[in-house]
Amino acid sequence: MMLPLPAGDFKAYLFDCDGTIVDSMPQHYTAWRQALDEWGCEFPEELFYAWAGRPTADIVAALNEQQRLNMPLEAVIARREALYQQLLPSAAGIPGVLHHIDDAHGRIPFAVVSGSTREAVTASLGALGILDRFDVLVCAGDYTRPKPDPEPFLRAAELLGVPPEACLVFEDADLGIESATAAGMAAVRVPQPRQG
CATH class of the missing domain: 3.40.50.1000 (HAD superfamily/HAD-like)
Incomplete structure (x- = not known):
């Protein structure tokens, strides 16, 4: 097209x-879900797409505040990044x-x-x-x-x-x-x- x-x-x-x-949005969402599941954090797909374009650190901070969690910013970002790198070859x-x-x-x-x-x-x-x-x-x-x-x-x-x-x-x-x-x-x- x-x-x-x-x-x-x-x-x-x-x-x-x-x-x-x-x-790569499906790969990003899968990486987010896998990383956040380790902390018991919810991240509905609709919210993920609504927040498209926001920096990763802002998303983690907002989810922490929204769900009263204390996920360590750098650790979650690094884990999400590593998971995304594994999924990237399937992106077109x-x-x-x-x-x-x-x-x-x-x-x-x-x-x-x-x-x-x-x-x-x-x-x-x-x-x-x-x-x-x-x-x-x-x-x-x-x-x-x-x-x-x-x-x-x-x-x-x-x-x-x-x-x-x-x-x-x-x-x-x-x-x-x-x-x-x-x-x-x-x-x-x-x-x-x-x-x-």
């Missing part, structure tokens, strides 16, 4: 990673987005703007063999205010040296679309395969 783009003379493409470039690229990456590579710069850790993003892009196509990676820890705040996308535009209004964002999550809009950027919503 060819993903239609809005009209405009865009000077950079900014991509979310999970659910946008890589159909999202064809409509990969087509635009192939088509525009070398003509305009690309950035990934993700709520995931740098380790998870590089592993996902590496598994698809496209890590070298991205000029900039903006991951959890590279900004202070996560999506839906515009900061992550504005940071990527700054690092690429491209004005925000000349950037086109590819996103699958509501928080990401809100973030891009707040940054003054045009956005393309990538349909999630599970919604297809």
